[in-house]
Every structure is written in C-alpha cells, then in structure tokens.
Amino acid sequence: MPVLARMIPAPLVVDVRRGALGELAKILADQRISPSGRVAIAVGATHGPVIRETFQDGLAGADWFTVGGCTINAAIKLMEKIRPQQYDAIVGIGGGTVLDVTKYAAARIGLPMVAVATNLAHDGIASPISTLDNDAGRGSYSVPAPIAVLVDLDLIGQAPAGSVRSGIGDIVSNLSATADWEAAHSLRGETIDGLAMSLSRTAAQAVMNHPGTLADDGFLTTLAESLVLSGVAMLVAGTSRPSSGACHEISHAIDLLYPERRGFHGEQVGLGAAFAWFLRGDLDRFHATVDCLYRHGLPVTPLQLGFSLDEFADIVGFAPQTRPGRFTVLEEAALTPERITAKVADFNDHAYARTQSPVTPEGRNLDSSV
Template identity: 60%
Template sequence: MIPTPVVVDVRRGAIADLAGLLADQRISAAGRVAIAVGPRSGEALAAQVRPYLSEAEFFPVADGTVDAALDLASRVRGGSYDAIVGIGGGKVLDATKFAATRVGLPMVAVATNLAHDGIGSPVSILDNDAGRGSYGVAAPLAVVVDLDVVRRAPARSVRAGIGEVASNLSAIADWELAQEVHGEPLDGLAVALARTSAEAVLHHPGTLTDDDFLRVLAEGLVLSGVAMVVAGSTRPCSGACHEISHAIDLLFPDRSGAHGEQVGVGAAFASTLWDDPDGRARGELITRCLVRHGLPVDPAGLGFTWEEFTAAVARAPETRPGRFTILEHRDLDQAGVAAAVREFARQLRESREG
C-alpha cells in the first residue's frame, strides 16, 4: 500500500470548496480542524475559509523553523481536532506536516505558491540551530491548489517550482548511475512519476500566465512528492543538484535564495559532468527551460560569484553522506572542481553567443 493523497484538487476557486472536500473525503465531517496559516497572507486566507468552517480554529505559524513547528504541535495537541490544514507557502506547509506527524493527525496541504515539491512530499525542510535540516514526516492526505491564490503570489516564488521539477531529470540520472555502479535498488514507479512530472513541465509550451501551465506545474510538484513516498526517500527528486543547493545554504546562509532556483542551476551544472550524449542533451533541455521561464542559469543569477559557486560544488558531497551522484562518481579534487566550473561557464557563454 502506498499512502498517496486521497484527493488532489488543482483549479480556480478550489479553496472555497475546502469544507466540502474535508466532509466528502471523511477527513472531518463537522469541519473540526486546526488550520495553520502564515504571517503574510494568512489572515486574508483565513477570512476566505472561515465562513465555510465555523468549527475550525486558526493558528499562525511564525516561520519555517523547528521551533515554530514544535510550537504548533504543542498548541494543537491541546484541542480535539480531526486533522490539521496548512494554508500557505513551503515554510507553513513544512511546519504543518511536521506538527501533524508529531501529534498523529492527518494533514491537508493548501498551497498558495508553487515554489517547491514539498506540497505533497513526505519531507519537511526546517531551519534549526545548525542551519537547515530535512525531516521525515507523513505525506499530506489531501492537496489543494487554488490557481486564483497562486496567481497572487510573487512570480519568483511560483517560477522557482519550475527549477525544482526540471531538476528531477538530473536526480534520476544520478539514481540510475548509483544502481549501475553500486547496485543501489531503484524503484521504477518512483522514477516514472518523477520523470513524467519533469517532462510535462519541460515540454509544455505555456508560461506562468497560463492556467494550463500552472496546473501542469502544480501536478508535477505533487507527483514529485508521491515519487518520494513510493521510493521511501528523496532519491527520485534529489541528486547532485540538491547537494549543491544544500551546500549553498550551508556556506552562505544569509544569502541563499529560492530553493528551486538553486537546484535548477545545480542541475544545469551537474549535467555538464557527464561525458555521454544523453547527459549533454539533458543539460541543454534543462537550461533552455530555465532561460525560457526567466530562471537563473548561472551563479550570477543566484547572486554568487563563480568562486563562491566553486566552493559550493566542492562542499556539496558532504551534505548528503551516503548518497551517490555524478559528483561522488567524478570524485573531483579542488582543482578538478574549479576546472569543471570553468567548463560550465564556457558552455554557457557559447550557448548565449550561439
């Protein structure tokens, strides 16, 4: 049995039907739920659902830290609720998933932007005293994406999700490499879900102004989360691309930016480390997608120098001990990393000039 969401509702006006979804799916017939909302648009969103959920109680979530998640769990534990509903961006949803798992309640994710694949994943990314950590949690029981609400989110936060989904191709290649070199078990269904979500976004002709593209992006992010549930790990969606992003977060915690942007650049770079035609084609496909949607394709677009990016690539393998990717396979020393980054820069220059 695979614990996938019982319902995925992606459309305009979906948030207005939240009460009906809870009742129809037997999550909470009376609407007795705890609703976690963020500090920015939380009150406005609460006002939208309060008329339909008079029995619900609302809990503000200060930020995406372990402390905030534990505080939410403590406050919810004192009540009698059928479920916890998280309404917000990635930080709110991750804190809510963590809290729901802590108190043993089902969680419903109502995403207000499409920045990353945490919408439906069994992982919470939370800040802690040591930086940022990944915590295994129960995946959401239901996922709601209201396209009207998503359209009101900052374009950058929605655009970042494109880099997140596109990077799946890089992560899958790393997983297949680990199977070939070390015999690591590979789950075909997880790969199929992650690859399908990536290719649907990479080949879609639309933009962020199109409802159809936003729907495909939202569904791709949800499918990525389900792929991780199937795999029992983040393997199908996290490889060298994510190691590089984690290294950026560790080395430059005050300057790291949108996760989806960082993994997009990480995937574009990692693809240049392969010496086969498939690797090069994969890199070109990812890079073209990033450029077409206005995402960064190089360190400068992320706000870093090439030297800082080189330092992040060198540090990247340390961020996920035991995970084998193209970075571990190449096993580059400092000089080798610097040469690989220079080659990446050269290829980008030639692509722009061409």
C-alpha cells in the same frame, strides 16, 4: 503466493483549479476527513489574515493558528498550541514554509494533514518530507504525506512570480536526480524503484515540454500536478532519491555555506541540475535544462544566482558532505579542487553562451553586470 500489488498511501484528493480553497469544507466532509469541520488551520503571517477573513465563514468549527517561521521551533510551538484541543485534522494553507511546519506538527501529534498550496515553489506540496531550519542549519525530516492536496490557482496568481518560477527549477532537477539514482544502482548496487523513477521523470518532462508560461492556467496546472507527482514519487520510493541528487547537494551546500545569500530552492537546484548534466558530459540534457530554465527566467550561471565562480567552486567542493552516503555524479567524478575550478568556469561559459542574450523572454534581466 506472489505479491501482485502494493499499497501506496497517496492523497485521497488532489484538486488543482481556480476556487479550490472555497471547496475545502465540502472536501473535508465528503472524504470523511472531518465531517464536522473541526480542524486546526495553520496559515502564514503575511497572507493568513486575508485567507482567514475570506474563508472562515465556511469553516465555523475551525481554529486558526499563525506559523512563525520555517524552523523546528516554529513547528513545535504550533504542535503545543494544537495538542490540548480535539481536532480531526490539521490544514496548512500557504507556501512551503506553512506546509512544512504543518506537516511536521501533524506528524508529532498524529493527526492527518491537508495541504492547501498558495505557491508552487517546490515539490513539498505532497511529499513525505519537511525541510526546516534547526540549530545546525537546515534539515530534512520524514513525515506522513498530506491526506489531501488542494492548489487554488487564484491564490497562485497572487504569489510572487519568482517563488512560483522556483517550482520549475525544482521539478526540472528530477531528471538529473534520477540519473544519479541510476548511476548509484549501476555502480554501487543501490536498490532502485522503477515506479518512483517513472513518476519523477514524467513529472519533469511534462513541465519541460509544456510551451506555456506562468501567465497560462494550463501551464500552472501542469506545474502543480507535476510537483504533486514528484512528492508521490518520494512516497513510493520511501526516500528522496527520485527528486534529490547532485542538484540538491549543491543547493544544501549553498544553504549551509551562505545562509544569508540563499535564494529560492528551485533556482538553486535547477542550476545544480544544469551543472550536473554538464559534469556528466551529456550536452543534450544540459542544453535542454538550460533552455527550460532560461525560457522561464531562472538563473543559468553561478553569477546570475549571485555567486562568483570561485564561490561556486567552493560550493561544489563542499556539496558531497551535505548528504554522506549518497552517491551522485559529484562523488562519481572524484573532483579535485583544480578540476572543480576548471569545470565551473567551463560550465559558466557554455551556459551563458547557450542563452544567446542576457534578457529572458519574460523580460527578466539575468545579466550579473546590471
């Protein structure tokens, strides 16, 4: 008998709106995740106390824990605190740090995890991956995806604009990542998943084509839903391929070579995607990516990201080593050091010229000279 369908372990709930966090107890009960409300709730040190004070009355059966850093050790400490107790689920309320640590801890204990995002910095909201610092730098770890995802736009509005803006760069990079995946399929015979590809591209295009800004609830909703879709695309594919290609190799290289200078993940992968399109010679996609990044105030040149052209050339040269075996445009181009230097300089000139002005529509100055 032919297989007519496949089962995808997608979230039971995806709720994006103002006031979503106030419905957490009801969602836990209605979806039978925790009818009693007996859950462990992990929050960050900065905003955690405020969140707890505001919402703990509606979650009387919950215990609260504070996450101390985006590291393997922090995840293990959280796991050790939670394991002796009996909980129905673990709820992470916070940004990428809290969610990644909570996902890893929940996976180790074997409990379902509910993600309540207070930021939109990257597509880890609903992904089956935790990115955590370790003794060797930073690693990505496979974990079960969240069983439910809530995004409270009231809390998103309180997050630093730069971190929310980062999510735009992360989702835009999906188009470059899927182009790398297609090339790996054509040139190396790598298996490709059409559904995952479609989800990833649809998510990126929704954000790129939206006319709104961070001040617009409609745009924030589209961004949040797209980040969730991107995570589901990885879940469908069973790999980060739909969302990670040369763009992410460049970001990983920054994290490893310049850990003290790494910026927001989305800023790094967004710029990495623009460089990848330029390297492919696809100027239409290059222009579209630069235009989107620039319109939302993200860096579009190495200098705006905080690196000299020589440093960025070193980053590009090292990038393929961050994901051995992953075929992207960086590997396909077989770049020599001399060609990397020339391409980086040419990319920088074209990207800067595309912006016409060093000041973004939102007023953020991206001129590296000031």
